[in-house]
Amino acid sequence: MLIDPDKDYVFPDPETSDKEGLLLMGGELSPKRVLQAYSQGIFPWYNPGSPVLWWSPHPRLILIPNEFKVSHSLKKSLKKPYKLAIDTAFEQVITACSTCSDRTDHTWITPEMIKVYTELHAMGYAHSVEIWQEDKLVGGLYGLSLGRAFFGESMFHKATDASKIAFYYLSQMMTHWNFDFIDCQIPSKHLQQMGAKTIGRREFLRLLNSALEHPTRQGIWDYQPESVNINTV
DSSP, rough: OOTTTTSSOOOGGGGGGGGSSEEEEEEOOOHHHHHHHHHHEEOOOOOTSOEEEEEEEEEEEEEEEOOOOOOOHHHTTTTTTOOOEESSHHHHHHHHHHGGGEEEEEEEEHHHHHHHHHHHHHHHSSEEEEEEETEEEEEEEEEEEEETTTEEEEEEEETTHHOOOOOOOHHHHHTTTOOEEEEEESOOOHHHTTTTTOHHHHHHHHHHHTTSOOOOOOOOOOOOOOSOOOOOO
């Protein structure tokens, strides 16, 4: 289905997505529409130069925050002298995610998407988790928060395990704040090794509706772990 760009569009039932999870094409990528999409289990994902594509995949990959699995190698990396920060360099993180070497010439994080998600950060909905080595940003992730759900968008690393460390601290933070799940969107063996699991779209929408019954933790986040809680696999 194609969105009429001149109308204030209401997304249809995500269960009407095609077998690949594609629900709609086109329309404006605006903060309002992005928030509306996420609240219905839908997210934008498209290539530069194409219309905006709106997805609600089946199955869906999620991580229950307290089910994060720490490998032996990651346990060693967590002991390195990296510094954790939250929401201090959002635009740097999303830009790094769009320009990291393995995404050259085929990133879905377009300039338009960077602009909109940076606006969502300013509105208090989008957040970044950053890993610093002295004054250098060496890894991180960003995503969107609504209710007790965090929608992970992308990660990057410039040092060994730096993105995994960011994901680990995100899961610790979500556990501390009683978040229900982290949405990882598309099934990935890499994330499944860290404890993420696949569920059906209907179950995902049920969990999402439950998470949205709680208020959104809006604004700049502040989190400092009291201790590192590591469970090895």
